[in-house]
Amino acid sequence: MIVEASDTISVSTSEDVVKVRQKVRAQAVALGFSLVDQTKIVTAASEIGRNTILHGGGGRMDMDTVRQGGRVGLRLVFTDKGPGIPDIARAMTDGYTTRGGLGLGLSGSKRLSNEFDIKSTPGEGTTVTLIRWK
Amino acid sequence: MTKTDSIIPQILDKYSTQVMKDWAAQISAVTIAVGDDLNEVGARFFTALRQGIASGQFDDISGPAWAPARGILEELSRERAIKGATPAQTATFVFSLKSPLFSLLGREIKDAPTLAREIWTATLLLDKLGLYTTEVFQKNREEVIARQQEEMLELSTPVVKLWDGILALPLIGTLDSARTQVVMESLLQQIVTSGAETAIIDITGVPTVDTLVAQHLLKTVSAARLMGADCIISGIRPQIAQTIVHLGVELNVMTKATMADAFALALRRIGKTVRDREQSNGEKKKPQDAAAAEEA
Amino acid sequence: MDQIPILKIGDTLLVSIQVDMHDRLALALQDDLTAKIVETRARGVMIDISSLEIVDSFIGRMLNNIAAMSRILDAVTVVVGMRPAVAITLVELGLSLTGVKTALNVDKGLALIRQMIDGEEGSLDRRGE
Numbered sequence: 001m002i003v004e005a006s007d008t009i010s011v012s013t014s015e016d017v018v019k020v021r022q023k024v025r026a027q028a029v030a031l032g033f034s035l036v037d038q039t040k041i042v043t044a045a046s047e048i049g050r051n052t053i054l055h056g057g058g059g060r061m062d063m064d065t066v067r068q069g070g071r072v073g074l075r076l077v078f079t080d081k082g083p084g085i086p087d088i089a090r091a092m093t094d095g096y097t098t099r100g101g102l103g104l105g106l107s108g109s110k111r112l113s114n115e116f117d118i119k120s121t122p123g124e125g126t127t128v129t130l131i132r133w134k
Numbered sequence: 135m136t137k138t139d140s141i142i143p144q145i146l147d148k149y150s151t152q153v154m155k156d157w158a159a160q161i162s163a164v165t166i167a168v169g170d171d172l173n174e175v176g177a178r179f180f181t182a183l184r185q186g187i188a189s190g191q192f193d194d195i196s197g198p199a200w201a202p203a204r205g206i207l208e209e210l211s212r213e214r215a216i217k218g219a220t221p222a223q224t225a226t227f228v229f230s231l232k233s234p235l236f237s238l239l240g241r242e243i244k245d246a247p248t249l250a251r252e253i254w255t256a257t258l259l260l261d262k263l264g265l266y267t268t269e270v271f272q273k274n275r276e277e278v279i280a281r282q283q284e285e286m287l288e289l290s291t292p293v294v295k296l297w298d299g300i301l302a303l304p305l306i307g308t309l310d311s312a313r314t315q316v317v318m319e320s321l322l323q324q325i326v327t328s329g330a331e332t333a334i335i336d337i338t339g340v341p342t343v344d345t346l347v348a349q350h351l352l353k354t355v356s357a358a359r360l361m362g363a364d365c366i367i368s369g370i371r372p373q374i375a376q377t378i379v380h381l382g383v384e385l386n387v388m389t390k391a392t393m394a395d396a397f398a399l400a401l402r403r404i405g406k407t408v409r410d411r412e413q414s415n416g417e418k419k420k421p422q423d424a425a426a427a428e429e430a
Numbered sequence: 431m432d433q434i435p436i437l438k439i440g441d442t443l444l445v446s447i448q449v450d451m452h453d454r455l456a457l458a459l460q461d462d463l464t465a466k467i468v469e470t471r472a473r474g475v476m477i478d479i480s481s482l483e484i485v486d487s488f489i490g491r492m493l494n495n496i497a498a499m500s501r502i503l504d505a506v507t508v509v510v511g512m513r514p515a516v517a518i519t520l521v522e523l524g525l526s527l528t529g530v531k532t533a534l535n536v537d538k539g540l541a542l543i544r545q546m547i548d549g550e551e552g553s554l555d556r557r558g559e
Contacts, residue, residue: 043484322518
């Protein structure tokens with residue numbers, strides 16, 4: 001996978017979630033994603049961005065344009081140094097609610113993305129990576 | 135591996151006008167079928183070529199020094215693809231540089247091994263550049279084909295209005311995942327544009343349905359419901375019904391055997407019925423009398 | 431902080447969400463609406479989301495909450511104007527708008543609210559007989 005362009009934005013306030021949506025939308029448009037695909041990745045970004053603030057205590061999003069095997073994609077990496085998620089499998093179950101609801105956010109974002117990865121160490125933080133290919 | 139000891143850069147600098155002239159002659163002789171003035175592009179490419187060569191990087195044209203040259207070749211390739219030229223014609227644009235360059239090398243270099251080495255270097259480089267145009271050409275053709283396929287998809291699955299507030303989508307042929315998505319998005323858009331609260335998806339003309347397609351259909355029905363419209367699926371053949379049960383897909387949608395039944399249901403939902411025309415005294419007219427009365 | 435305007439048409443409150451809301455604004459809207467329903471004794475609430483390009487789980491929960499609170503306050507809620515791309519994404523996301531009726535546009539939404547309010551009153555009469 002080749003990383004072409006990169007951008008980083010800090011995610012700590014609820015206004016930042018709006019910024020995340022706008023940035024991801026702009027880049028998705030620039031890369032020529034269809035309207036539905038744009039909507040899917042922006043919505044996924046909104047979900048994970050919010051999780052980063054509410055459950056991760058704030059962090060950042062790295063937005064990369066990636067290329068692999070002739071196709072172009074948009075990769076978002078959300079990182080926080082929060083408490084982490086002890087039971088990822090359970091957190092990914094639809095509707096699982098803790099402290100206001102991680103439930104739909106994680107599993108829903110996974111469904112909205114082509115590739116999805118989550119790494120979390122309790123006490124150290126969480127990293128969520130999602131990719132939408134054009 | 136760089137070829138800083140090659141004299142090709144000096145030759146191109148010293149004889150640039152001559153090379154350009156000979157090259158232009160070669161191009162017009164070979165690509166006369168495509169016509170129009172390639173000299174402007176040729177001049178720009180030549181400058182970019184010398185830029186790339188000046189970097190000393192002869193082996194690898196993917197680096198930044200060759201970016202201008204690549205850019206011009208991409209532009210040329212794209213333009214030629216649209217005009218219907220063959221890849222060979224476009225690649226020849228680069229390959230025809232060999233002849234003027236080689237004759238110059240032959241004139242300037244008397245030592246046979248050195249001449250052989252320089253010609254080899256030049257050949258490798260020009261081959262790479264020529265092949266690059268073919269790659270780009272190929273990619274562009276594929277993009278054109280993909281776009282045409284998309285347009286064909288949209289044309290072949292029109293959404294029709296049966297009545298105020300009732301749309302129908304008659305699907306014909308084998309559905310694949312991509313086609314189904316395009317078609318469904320089009321249906322949802324039409325629902326918004328026409329304000330139709332009922333959409334009939336008729337699959338009489340669809341021979342088989344797999345899990346993925348069935349799921350797309352159901353997702354579309356759910357999306358329509360979220361928006362404030364309802365769908366009816368009609369024309370489910372026995373084989374498809376069996377497949378759906380076999381696959382364990384839950385059909386959470388209204389279904390009707392034929393589009394006619396679906397239409398009748400849709401009409402009832404909007405409070406309309408179909409009845410025979412009557413005379414003013416309440417008697418039912420015979421169809422021929424009605425027609426005669428119309429013409430009068 | 432900007433506020434989302436709430437209009438009153440007869441016994442219906444109309445909210446048109448035109449901006450990309452941050453979470454605090456959405457919560458403020460929830461509170462404002464609830465207060466206005468009580469203040470005006472509205473029987474219907476119509477939320478126009480035709481300008482929204484994104485509806486995520488937070489906004490979805492907001493809509494569900496508004497519908498639930500309205501019902502307790504004896505009002506019906508109808509959401510109108512959902513865009514196709516939003517609907518498709520919501521289905522994929524797995525969010526269901528329970529207790530929220532939807533209509534394609536403002537006209538149909540008002541008609542639906544009318545139908546629901548009048549229908550209720552009709553049935554109430556029958557019970558009273």
